[in-house]
Amino acid sequence: MVMSSAYETLTKEGLLSPEESAALTKIDPLAETMFLMMAADGNLEQDELHAIRGALRGLSDGLIRTGTMNVMMDNYQKALAKEGREARLQEIAETLAEDQGEAETAFTLAAAVALADGDVADAENELINQLAEWFGIDGDRAEKILDQLEAERGDA
Numbered sequence: 001m002v003m004s005s006a007y008e009t010l011t012k013e014g015l016l017s018p019e020e021s022a023a024l025t026k027i028d029p030l031a032e033t034m035f036l037m038m039a040a041d042g043n044l045e046q047d048e049l050h051a052i053r054g055a056l057r058g059l060s061d062g063l064i065r066t067g068t069m070n071v072m073m074d075n076y077q078k079a080l081a082k083e084g085r086e087a088r089l090q091e092i093a094e095t096l097a098e099d100q101g102e103a104e105t106a107f108t109l110a111a112a113v114a115l116a117d118g119d120v121a122d123a124e125n126e127l128i129n130q131l132a133e134w135f136g137i138d139g140d141r142a143e144k145i146l147d148q149l150e151a152e153r154g155d156a
Contacts, residue, residue, distance in 0.1 A: 007067025016068065023060040024068065029095045030106045031056055031069075033131070035076040036085060036092075037110040041121035049073075051116035055109050085127075093134040103135035108145050115153055 010016055016024065034055065038048040052073075056064050064072075079088055096103040110131055114124040132142040 005067060007065040008071050009067075011068045011071040020063050020068070023063040024072075027056060027059045027064065028072070029092045030059060030102070030109055031072055032076050032079075032088065033092055033106040033110045034113045035073060036080065036088060037113045037124060037127055037131075039077070039080060040085075040114075040127040041123045043121075045117045047117040048113050051113050055112070089130070089134050096135060100136065104137060104141075104145065107131050107135050107137055107142065108149065111146055111149055115149055 011024075014021075031052065034052045038044055038052060053066065053069055056069055056072075076088075092106070093103075096106055107128075111128050114120050114128060120128075128142075128146070131137075132139070137145075
């Protein structure tokens with residue numbers, strides 16, 4: 001097994017295996033949406049970061065390693081600082097526009113990140129509403145998703 005720092009180097013140099021690269025490409029818009037939610041309140045909480053890492057491992061069938069995730073988060077932070085949240089969301093929404101299922105998945109994962117630390121800040125709540133609009137999820141459907149997440153969180 002290769003350690004995280006090696007995966008950070010491999011990712012930065014574009015030397016991931018074809019399977020890892022394909023997984024990264026597939027989950028990238030979902031991962032960035034989760035990152036934007038984590039960053040919405042200005043606090044990068046460990047509980048939220050753990051939720052993102054767990055989701056990425058599941059979405060990639062374990063192909064995406066911690067080192068690669070570190071590079072992804074760093075890249076998302078740089079893009080957010082350079083372009084702003086609106087521009088990043090517009091690009092993600094355009095990427096997901098053709099697949100409503102993927103858009104709902106991104107929305108659900110982002111909302112789960114907001115709930116991960118047990119405190120949904122006003123900025124996170126605002127972003128949840130904005131994501132539903134950007135991703136074309138009607139209000140009733142968004143409420144159902146959020147209610148289900150709350151119920152699952154209560155069962156945990």
